[in-house]
Amino acid sequence: xxxxxxxxxxxxxxxxxxxxxxDFLQQKNYSSLFILADSNTNEVCLPKFLPYxxxxxxxxxxxxxxxxxxxxxxxxxxxxxxxxxxxxxxxxLIINVGGGVITDIGGFVASTFKRGIDFINVPTTxxxxxxxxxxxxxxxxxxxxxxxxxxxxxxxxxxxxxxFLETLPQKEMRSGLAEMLKHGLIYDKIYWxxxxxxxxxxxxxxxxxxxxxxxxxxxxxxxxxxxNGIRKALNFGHTLGHAIESHFLxxxxxxxxxxxxxxxxxxxxxxxxxxxxxxxxxxxxIKTIISDIFDAFEFSANDIINIQNLLIHDxxxxxxxxxxALLDGIGKCIVNQSVDKELIIKSFEDYKI
Numbered sequence: 001x002x003x004x005x006x007x008x009x010x011x012x013x014x015x016x017x018x019x020x021x022x023d024f025l026q027q028k029n030y031s032s033l034f035i036l037a038d039s040n041t042n043e044v045c046l047p048k049f050l051p052y053x054x055x056x057x058x059x060x061x062x063x064x065x066x067x068x069x070x071x072x073x074x075x076x077x078x079x080x081x082x083x084x085x086x087x088x089x090x091x092x093l094i095i096n097v098g099g100g101v102i103t104d105i106g107g108f109v110a111s112t113f114k115r116g117i118d119f120i121n122v123p124t125t126x127x128x129x130x131x132x133x134x135x136x137x138x139x140x141x142x143x144x145x146x147x148x149x150x151x152x153x154x155x156x157x158x159x160x161x162x163x164f165l166e167t168l169p170q171k172e173m174r175s176g177l178a179e180m181l182k183h184g185l186i187y188d189k190i191y192w193x194x195x196x197x198x199x200x201x202x203x204x205x206x207x208x209x210x211x212x213x214x215x216x217x218x219x220x221x222x223x224x225x226x227x228n229g230i231r232k233a234l235n236f237g238h239t240l241g242h243a244i245e246s247h248f249l250x251x252x253x254x255x256x257x258x259x260x261x262x263x264x265x266x267x268x269x270x271x272x273x274x275x276x277x278x279x280x281x282x283x284x285x286i287k288t289i290i291s292d293i294f295d296a297f298e299f300s301a302n303d304i305i306n307i308q309n310l311l312i313h314d315x316x317x318x319x320x321x322x323x324x325a326l327l328d329g330i331g332k333c334i335v336n337q338s339v340d341k342e343l344i345i346k347s348f349e350d351y352k353i
Contacts, residue, residue: 001211006218007136007225008154013211017159018052021120024157025055030118031091033057034083036106038066041098044167045124049097057093060086064105068257069250071101071140073149079109093118093156099125099172100132100257104147107138111153121155124164126176127258130183130213133158135221135234144246145313152226160214162207174293175258178237180209181290182265183216186233189331191216195289233333236325237265240344243310247303255297262294263351270347271339272327282330304348308341 003020004011012020025033033055037046042063053059062082064075083092096106096119103121110119123133139150165173184192191212217234224231241264248254255263266287273283299307311322321338328334 001207004211004214004218006134006154006158007222009157011134011158011160011214011218013160013207014162015052017161021157021159022052022054025053025057025093028093028118028156029091030057030093031089032087032093033059034086034088034092034094035059035061035097036064036079036094036102036109037061037097038064038070038099038102040066041102041124045097045164048164048167049122049161064102066101068101068141068245071105072142073140075105076109076112076140079105080113083109083113088113088117090114090117093120095120095122096133097122097124099123099128103128103133104138104150105140107136107153107155108140108150111138111151116153118156120157120159122159122161124161125168126165126173126210127179128176129160129162129165129210130176131179131217134214134217135231136225141246144249145310146242146246148313160210162210165206171256175256177293178258178262178265178290180213181293182234182237182261183213185265185269185286185327185330186236186325186333187216187220187331188212192330196285198293229335232323232335233325235335236327236333237261237268239311239314239322239324240264240267240307240347242314243307246310247307253297259294259297262290263297266290266351267344267347268324268326270350271324271337271343274343274346275326275337275339277326277328277334278330282327286330299348299351304345308344311344 001013094106094110096103103123107119110117121133123129136152136154138153139147142148220231241261244263245255245260269283269286272278324337324339325333325335326337
């Protein structure tokens with residue numbers, strides 16, 4: 001697959017990507033190389049990654065525990081301290097090998113350590129490949145509030161190796177699929193329609209679907225790197241989805257990111273319908289496709305109240321008003337949309353049907 005040029009870096013794929021990575025390391029002459037991984041990727045993915053890494057630069061592996069609950073400033077402080085103790089300097093490089101948590105936190109650590117050192121992302125999950133590692137957003141959660149602290153700093157390069165997906169459970173694959181569905185809904189109706197009948201979808205062609213998903217996100221980000229306009233479209237499903245994810249974090253009903261976003265897309269498609277932006281037929285199609293992939297989820301009245309309260313912390317808010325990115329027909333999106341609280345409650349009521 002051809003490399004994709006992004007804003008200030010390039011996205012490379014599979015075996016060709018390793019050749020590019022090794023050439024890059026040789027040219028840059030870094031003083032030291034640190035690989036950030038979590039406990040899962042250190043065990044399962046690094047044995048697949050390290051044999052392809054051809055460099056004489058000293059390598060240190062920094063491992064953190066796996067999970068969204070570790071994506072916080074305290075974990076960053078531990079990594080900064082470890083880097084300092086291991087002698088990292090301004091000419092050091094961090095390679096983030098893992099899912100969205102690792103690329104988010106690794107990019108943030110690198111962009112702030114000694115006012116910024118270089119980093120490379122090697123996502124190992126479907127979610128990381130099509131969404132989290134693309135676009136330069138890095139950050140951590142503040143308590144249960146998603147991605148409240150962070151930077152927009154791009155990596156030196158991004159390496160997508162889809163062989164890592166062989167290590168993923170189906171639940172994690174579905175989580176990444178949610179973001180792929182979103183890309184079709186907000187940007188490319190033809191791409192969305194490839195998911196209408198999953199029984200005919202040839203997942204041997206997953207590389208092609210992943211490639212198109214990355215193309216879509218990259219095309220949007222290149223138009224609006226700092227999220228002042230069209231990039232907000234990528235938040236479709238995320239205003240309510242992030243609030244749902246935050247509400248259930250560290251509970252027995254905790255959701256994966258993609259699971260929460262899938263619910264958010266159904267809810268926000270309902271909002272789009274009620275505002276006259278999509279037809280009822282389009283809404284029912286979206287609801288059916290997503291519901292066929294993801295299990296139904298139950299919300300209590302108290303859950304819905306708490307989720308609504310979390311909306312005030314959404315990063316898109318302006319002048320105290322919650323701002324949604326909503327569908328404007330399938331394949332298009334409109335941003336900065338205000339929605340009444342009563343309509344949000346109705347979206348949850350309709351979700352139960």
